[in-house]
Amino acid sequence: MTSELRVRPRVWMGFAIWLAYIVIVFAVQLATGIPYDEWGDSGQNLFFGAGISLIVATILLAITTTLLGWWRPALFDAAPSRHRWPIFVPIILAVLAVLNLTATDWGSYDGAFFAASVVLLLVGFTEEMTARGLMLVALRSRLSEVWVWFLTSTAFGLMHFVNFFTGQDLVPTIQQVGSAFLIGTVFYILRRTTGTLIWAMVLHGVWDFSVFAVGHGTPGAIAGVVGLLQLVVGVLALAVVWFTFRSATATEKVVSAS
Structure with a gap:
């Protein structure tokens, strides 16, 4: 596949991206x-605080991926996981996302805030393409x-440390980094078991949207249970991720896959 790529992948390129x-x-x-802790105050704050950065990142990542010629290896695994059963972990996370949405206080939303919230779905493309796409x-x-x-799960977790520099307190930021590592492992499992990053992008976008949505207004009682179960899902992901690995054979390497 090397001859089909405009630029041959190198480890340093992943970290640079x-x-x-x-x-x-x-x-x-x-x-x-x-500030980060004021994004949820209004639709305008949310759009300018988070939405614009996601739009800019989406455009630049699309350009970068095209220039590198990495669309196919970034989105599809040439050799998916031998074991597909670990997909039950991301399925549970999808169920939790639905529960979050049912617990959301939709009455607290106005049109502008909802429209700005929808833009947050772009995070599924930007963060997945960066960590479990191009970096991978x-x-x-x-x-x-x-x-x-x-490394991709660690990098994904550390991405969220930037929230500390935009106004979030240190302890919640550290907790968010750890949680992101666990959830990133869930998304990695979904890529390996389905053979594509696309489903991970979709689940990532829906999950982040649901977490933000349920935190606006007065959530239903089930929201607290979902927060606890999220940690359980992360631990489950660590327990089963090993079964999604394959030997580092030549056919599995992106540079020689077809």
């Missing part, structure tokens, strides 16, 4: 002057699948 994504998103969010392609050029999972 990841760092560039963080810097760009942080710069755009900082430029708006809206780059890491597979040299590293075994175990390291690919660990």
